[in-house]
Amino acid sequence: MIAIVERAMNVRLGVLVLCSVILLALPAQAMRIKVVTSPKGITGWLIESPTVPLFSLSFTFRGGGAALDPAGKEGLADFISSLLDEGAGSLDAQAFQAKLENNSIRMRFSAGADYFSGSIRALTEYQSLAGDLLHMALTQPRFDAEPVARIRAQYLSSVRRRVERPGYSARRAWKRAIFKDHAYGRDLDGTKASFKAIVVGDLKKFVATRFARDKLIVAAVGDISETEFGQMMDRAFGDLPAHGATKTLPEAKISGAGKVIVTERDIPQSVAVFGHGGIKRDHPDYYAATMVNYVLGGGGLTSRLATEIREKRGLAYSVYSRLVTMKHAGLITGRVATANARIAESIALIREQWAKIAKFGITAEELRDTKSYLTGSFFTRLNSTRRVAGLLVSIQLHGMGIDYLERRNQLINAVSLDDVRRVARQLFKPEDLTFSIVGRPKGVKPRP
Amino acid sequence: MKVIDFFKAKPRLWRRFLGVCAFAGFSLILALGARAAVFNPKTFTLNNGLKVVVIENHRMPVVRQMLFYRVGSADDPPGKSGLAHYLEHLMFKGTKTTKPNEFSKIVARNGGRDNAFTSSDATGYYQTVARDRLELVMRMEADRMANLVVDPKEAAPELKVVVEERRSRTDNRPAAQLEEQMAAALFLIYPYRIPIIGWKHELEKLTLADAMGFYRKYYAPNNAVLVVTGDITIDQVRPLAVKYYGPIPRGPKITRRSNLMEPPQRAARRVVLRSKRVREPRWYRDYVAPSRGQGHGRLADALEVLDVILGTGATSRLYRALVIEKKLALSVGSYYDADMLGPTSFGIYARPKQGVTWEVLEAAIEAELAKLLDHGVTEAEVKAAKKRLLAGAIFARDSLRRGASAIGTALTTGQTINDVENWPDQIKKVTPGEILKAAQEVFRVERSVTGLLLPAEEAGAAAKKRAAKADGSHKGEGK
Numbered sequence: 001m002i003a004i005v006e007r008a009m010n011v012r013l014g015v016l017v018l019c020s021v022i023l024l025a026l027p028a029q030a031m032r033i034k035v036v037t038s039p040k041g042i043t044g045w046l047i048e049s050p051t052v053p054l055f056s057l058s059f060t061f062r063g064g065g066a067a068l069d070p071a072g073k074e075g076l077a078d079f080i081s082s083l084l085d086e087g088a089g090s091l092d093a094q095a096f097q098a099k100l101e102n103n104s105i106r107m108r109f110s111a112g113a114d115y116f117s118g119s120i121r122a123l124t125e126y127q128s129l130a131g132d133l134l135h136m137a138l139t140q141p142r143f144d145a146e147p148v149a150r151i152r153a154q155y156l157s158s159v160r161r162r163v164e165r166p167g168y169s170a171r172r173a174w175k176r177a178i179f180k181d182h183a184y185g186r187d188l189d190g191t192k193a194s195f196k197a198i199v200v201g202d203l204k205k206f207v208a209t210r211f212a213r214d215k216l217i218v219a220a221v222g223d224i225s226e227t228e229f230g231q232m233m234d235r236a237f238g239d240l241p242a243h244g245a246t247k248t249l250p251e252a253k254i255s256g257a258g259k260v261i262v263t264e265r266d267i268p269q270s271v272a273v274f275g276h277g278g279i280k281r282d283h284p285d286y287y288a289a290t291m292v293n294y295v296l297g298g299g300g301l302t303s304r305l306a307t308e309i310r311e312k313r314g315l316a317y318s319v320y321s322r323l324v325t326m327k328h329a330g331l332i333t334g335r336v337a338t339a340n341a342r343i344a345e346s347i348a349l350i351r352e353q354w355a356k357i358a359k360f361g362i363t364a365e366e367l368r369d370t371k372s373y374l375t376g377s378f379f380t381r382l383n384s385t386r387r388v389a390g391l392l393v394s395i396q397l398h399g400m401g402i403d404y405l406e407r408r409n410q411l412i413n414a415v416s417l418d419d420v421r422r423v424a425r426q427l428f429k430p431e432d433l434t435f436s437i438v439g440r441p442k443g444v445k446p447r448p
Numbered sequence: 449m450k451v452i453d454f455f456k457a458k459p460r461l462w463r464r465f466l467g468v469c470a471f472a473g474f475s476l477i478l479a480l481g482a483r484a485a486v487f488n489p490k491t492f493t494l495n496n497g498l499k500v501v502v503i504e505n506h507r508m509p510v511v512r513q514m515l516f517y518r519v520g521s522a523d524d525p526p527g528k529s530g531l532a533h534y535l536e537h538l539m540f541k542g543t544k545t546t547k548p549n550e551f552s553k554i555v556a557r558n559g560g561r562d563n564a565f566t567s568s569d570a571t572g573y574y575q576t577v578a579r580d581r582l583e584l585v586m587r588m589e590a591d592r593m594a595n596l597v598v599d600p601k602e603a604a605p606e607l608k609v610v611v612e613e614r615r616s617r618t619d620n621r622p623a624a625q626l627e628e629q630m631a632a633a634l635f636l637i638y639p640y641r642i643p644i645i646g647w648k649h650e651l652e653k654l655t656l657a658d659a660m661g662f663y664r665k666y667y668a669p670n671n672a673v674l675v676v677t678g679d680i681t682i683d684q685v686r687p688l689a690v691k692y693y694g695p696i697p698r699g700p701k702i703t704r705r706s707n708l709m710e711p712p713q714r715a716a717r718r719v720v721l722r723s724k725r726v727r728e729p730r731w732y733r734d735y736v737a738p739s740r741g742q743g744h745g746r747l748a749d750a751l752e753v754l755d756v757i758l759g760t761g762a763t764s765r766l767y768r769a770l771v772i773e774k775k776l777a778l779s780v781g782s783y784y785d786a787d788m789l790g791p792t793s794f795g796i797y798a799r800p801k802q803g804v805t806w807e808v809l810e811a812a813i814e815a816e817l818a819k820l821l822d823h824g825v826t827e828a829e830v831k832a833a834k835k836r837l838l839a840g841a842i843f844a845r846d847s848l849r850r851g852a853s854a855i856g857t858a859l860t861t862g863q864t865i866n867d868v869e870n871w872p873d874q875i876k877k878v879t880p881g882e883i884l885k886a887a888q889e890v891f892r893v894e895r896s897v898t899g900l901l902l903p904a905e906e907a908g909a910a911a912k913k914r915a916a917k918a919d920g921s922h923k924g925e926g927k
Contacts, residue, residue, distance in 0.1 A: 052842060052845045054846060094763060097762040097763050101761045101832075102763075102832050102836070104836050104839035104840065104843070146772070153778055154779065160727045161727050164621075164622070164726065164728075265725075266724070267619075267725070268615055268619045268620060269612070269616060269619060269620045299556060300552065300556070301552050302549075302552055307549070313608070314604070314606060314608025314609045314612065315608070315612065316609070316612050317609055317610075317613035317615075317616050337612070337615070338612060339611075339615060369557040372558065372559055373557060373559055375559060376559010376577075377559045377561055379509075379510060380560065381561075383508060383510060383576075383847045383848045384847040385846055
């Protein structure tokens with residue numbers, strides 16, 4: 001049957017956060033960003049691109065993420081993200097879905113650890129309708145009994161099912177070891193108990209307190225003019241409350257150093273998640289760290305981990321490392337999957353390569369090639385309005401400035417060999433590597 | 449990924465595109481517009497038979513080269529399943545002038561990204577680069593079409609990589625194992641019954657000589673399609689194609705599987721996989737269905753519209769009946785891919801709610817199918833489904849890869865560029881009567897396999913069954 005098997009699982013370099021990918025000289029026109037303020041005073045960024053009669057709108061609410069879910073109600077933000085389009089205003093669940101489907105308006109919501117986000121993609125002619133539907137979803141979700149029960153049942157099933165995936169279990173155990181009592185270490189995608197505990201009151205409170213104008217970041221790309229964008233922002237967000245909840249989290253202290261956690265499971269291939277603390281997005285060494293990681297395990301099949309573990313020894317199909325930057329934590333983490341009999345070898349190679357890069361850094365040639373990739377490949381990824389809109393939101397979210405796209409190359413190229421050597425030494429700590437393995441890993445001793 | 453999207457989205461996503469970087473659907477969802485034209489491709493053919501297609505997209509100074517070979521896993525020689533895919537891996541292991549594993553490194557240091565894929569009917573290699581690097585990737589791709597050289601010391605670990613890949617995709621995942629077994633049961637002869645990654649015992653024995661034989665037979669310009677899309681014109685592509693691909697000699701003529709026919713299917717099949725790794729049961733049914741590659745374009749158009757009406761999204765018939773009204777399923781949907789060279793399948797999948805047996809779920813789904821076969825579909829349903837399909841075509845123009853994928857897939861599954869470009873007009877012509885006829889043709893249980901993914905039986909239940917059998921008793925199996 002039609003099925004496709006790919007050579008390399010492309011790992012998105014830090015896709016959840018404005019990523020390490022970097023930009024080549026873009027033609028000013030293709031990426032000309034306009035700052036638009038709507039009649040009601042909402043500000044958003046816009047790139048007009050009328051070639052195809054469609055547009056994408058992307059938005060994020062700061063402080064709306066899953067890590068802020070109340071204790072005992074984990075998964076609340078995620079639950080909300082699935083319920084907003086299940087009935088709002090005068091439209092019940094089926095009627096709302098029909099409006100979306102019949103007009104091919106793709107509306108999505110998602111709850112990350114730190115932020116609640118959403119997007120719309122629609123044909124130009126449905127700008128008004130899309131804005132109205134988004135407005136209804138954000139301000140008047142119905143939370144009727146039928147859809148709440150239905151979606152709750154789906155989540156409960158998902159909770160039961162996710163332990164079928166060894167990678168999920170490996171990462172869960174790893175995060176608990178790394179974050180310990182911090183909110184980031186909780187089951188942000190909920191538990192059986194938490195989904196049973198969430199009531200409609202919780203859902204309504206979430207919407208009333210986390211969707212607010214002072215938390216909103218928005219952008220649009222495509223066949224939409226400044227005036228139309230302003231109208232859409234007012235339509236969708238105009239009567240959100242001015243201020244949202246200001247609860248925040250402490251900075252995470254990273255634990256787990258050196259632990260090896262083994263979760264026994266009868267599967268032929270062990271899956272190992274590994275890593276330790278890193279830096280955050282706004283750290284001055286962010287670009288240098290990205291480059292070291294690219295050489296180590298971020299560069300797809302060209303990385304050192306892939307070369308040693310996959311190309312030379314055939315130990316794995318996929319092995320990678322990446323930077324994860326969150327609001328209150330930074331991490332360097334990766335994953336590998338190898339047959340039970342040989343996973344110990346993969347782990348040993350990961351430790352070895354980690355130590356090597358910490359001690360010796362990367363070569364001048366590697367630095368040059370990395371810069372060339374990071375500058376050159378950036379806009380090869382920006383090939384849909386949805387992605388570009390997401391990028392504009394990210395730039396605003398991280399305060400990188402409207403001229404970021406122009407400055408990016410220079411930021412990359414400014415990193416010196418001394419910088420990367422220092423950062424490799426400071427940041428990549430083989431002795432701090434925490435491993436979490438699921439399977440029957442032969443010859444791997446747990447280290448509690 | 450959101451739960452709700454997972455449940456509403458097409459299910460066997462892993463089978464269509466694996467990994468993060470993937471093709472979002474080979475269904476030819478195409479443009480709504482004043483003209484029927486969709487991607488407006490331009491084309492020429494080199495003397496050595498290489499067909500070249502150019503799709504312009506000037507939004508960004510980026511181009512994507514995609515080279516498709518008209519050979520896929522369904523062309524694996526008997527006893528050597530996994531060969532087409534293994535060769536795909538080996539294509540990165542060097543040529544006369546490029547060192548092993550250098551291909552991707554060179555692309556990366558030129559600011560590009562690259563990958564490859566193997567499907568049942570095609571093998572594809574692609575790169576996305578800034579427009580001024582197109583010449584580089586064309587040169588390199590042409591080079592490995594003609595000059596692949598693989599050291600046995602490279603081939604051996606790469607076979608291990610493929611075995612690990614199989615472990616990740618299939619051996620570690622009961623659902624994938626079930627789907628593999630279902631495919632083998634659905635087709636009696638047609639080689640879609642063979643997994644793309646290969647059966648483990650055959651895969652492990654593949655040799656470099658096997659792969660090179662396959663390469664020499666199939667990897668030739670007359671058996672390939674080159675698609676270039678992005679900030680480029682046909683006048684810019686032509687001289688590069690002539691310069692780099694032109695000198696490659698024509699290969700042997702290939703006739704693809706023309707003598708392969710499924711015998712009549714007369715018996716419904718059921719495949720049950722129990723595993724203690726399964727927490728939540730799943731139900732699947734695949735019916736053999738006509739494809740565009742077989743020349744059944746009109747039927748395929750009708751089935752694509754039916755797929756939307758029956759099982760795509762929350763307002764589809766199956767979702768409304770099974771999930772909302774009868775509350776028997778957590779999720780349900782349908783799946784149909786028309787763009788295959790051989791017979792394809794029309795699939796339905798569902799997850800029962802907790803406490804609902806699969807027998808009840810199956811009966812309810814079959815009741816919906818019976819209703820469809822008795823009463824057909826309404827004009828309103830057809831109109832709404834067509835609108836959605838046609839809108840999808842505009843969305844397909846929002847990225848570089850969709851157009852190139854659609855064209856490449858069509859040209860490697862027995863279709864033409866005109867088939868792609870005329871698709872919107874064809875869809876517009878589909879009538880409720882045609883949909884009913886197509887459904888009556890396809891939904892015959894003797895031409896299907898039903899798959900069940902179940903948790904392991906409890907020890908007590910299994911023992912009771914054995915005891916009951918042993919003493920010849922037919923009294924219930926104990927609850």
